[in-house]
Amino acid sequence: MTKELLDKRLMGNVAVTQQQYQTLSGFLNELLRWNRKVNLTSVTELEVCWEKHILDSLLVSPLLADTDSVLDVGSGAGFPSIPLSIIMPQLSICSVDTVGKKISFQRHCARKFQLTNFNAVSTRIESLYEEQGGGLYDVVTSRAFASLGKFVQLCSPYMKKDGRLLAMKGAGYLDEIDEAQEIMKKQGLTVDNIVETTLLPSGAKRAFIVIKRDITI
Numbered sequence: 001m002t003k004e005l006l007d008k009r010l011m012g013n014v015a016v017t018q019q020q021y022q023t024l025s026g027f028l029n030e031l032l033r034w035n036r037k038v039n040l041t042s043v044t045e046l047e048v049c050w051e052k053h054i055l056d057s058l059l060v061s062p063l064l065a066d067t068d069s070v071l072d073v074g075s076g077a078g079f080p081s082i083p084l085s086i087i088m089p090q091l092s093i094c095s096v097d098t099v100g101k102k103i104s105f106q107r108h109c110a111r112k113f114q115l116t117n118f119n120a121v122s123t124r125i126e127s128l129y130e131e132q133g134g135g136l137y138d139v140v141t142s143r144a145f146a147s148l149g150k151f152v153q154l155c156s157p158y159m160k161k162d163g164r165l166l167a168m169k170g171a172g173y174l175d176e177i178d179e180a181q182e183i184m185k186k187q188g189l190t191v192d193n194i195v196e197t198t199l200l201p202s203g204a205k206r207a208f209i210v211i212k213r214d215i216t217i
Contacts, residue, residue: 001050009051009200014058016087023086023113024054030109031077038101040077051199056143057083059197060168060208064139068092071137071158073125074145078106080168085110085118094137095120096128125154141166148173149180152211156187164192165211173207190214 001009003021010016016024028049035041043052057080064070064084069092072081081095095118097103106120121128125145129135140155140163148167155165169176177191184190193210 001047006050006054009055010058011197011200013197014061014087016058020087024083027078027082027086027109027113028054030112031105034105034108038105040102040105051202051204053077053079054083055199056080056168056206058087059199059206060084060141060166061088063166063195063208063210064088064091067138069137069139070094071128071140071155072096073140073142073151073155074098075102075106075120076144077102078109078120079143080141081118081120082106082109082115085115086113089115089117092117093119094135096123096125098122098124125158129157136160137163139164139166141168143168147179148176148209149183152180152183152187152189156189159213161213163212165189165209167209167211169207169209171205171207173209177209184211188214 006016031040043049060080061084072093072095075081075095075097078095081093085093095106100122103120103122110118137158138160140158142151145151151167152165189211191209192212195208197206199206
């Protein structure tokens, strides 16, 4: 994918410099090179990787304006955390996944592409606090970690007092919100915003669900 086509498919929502584009391209090349020996992703076509991995990750970045720290849970091969780290190097990002080979790949990419504010950790989210010695985040996000209810239950302890949960979901997100209502209520949380978007060229629907503490309680 050329930079011009990437810019077009980002629909003006995200600005990517030429250097960042080159780094994103290099990152995908590393992903597919590693994937031939180590199973990191089921998406093996470069153009599809641009859509399913890069576009999907970058389109969430406008919701991270004025954010200092991000925890990405169940990040797999580094999505959305690595693309976000590339285009928003000011963010302090902690990327967590239980699969060691995927974290090894992320750490390799962090070194290769000099992602100095990026930290990849191989652990269960339930164990992160004790292993990392504490730490709360402005935003806790996840792309394909679990149902919305489970995401809220497991990840809300890592929110700062005024922090947010940011769930990246597909077309069936309304059902997930309905199913998670009781859990959110118990946690004192509420859906603050939903941003719908579309991945091009497939037309796949995406929804970014922003959850905050319910200040009416």
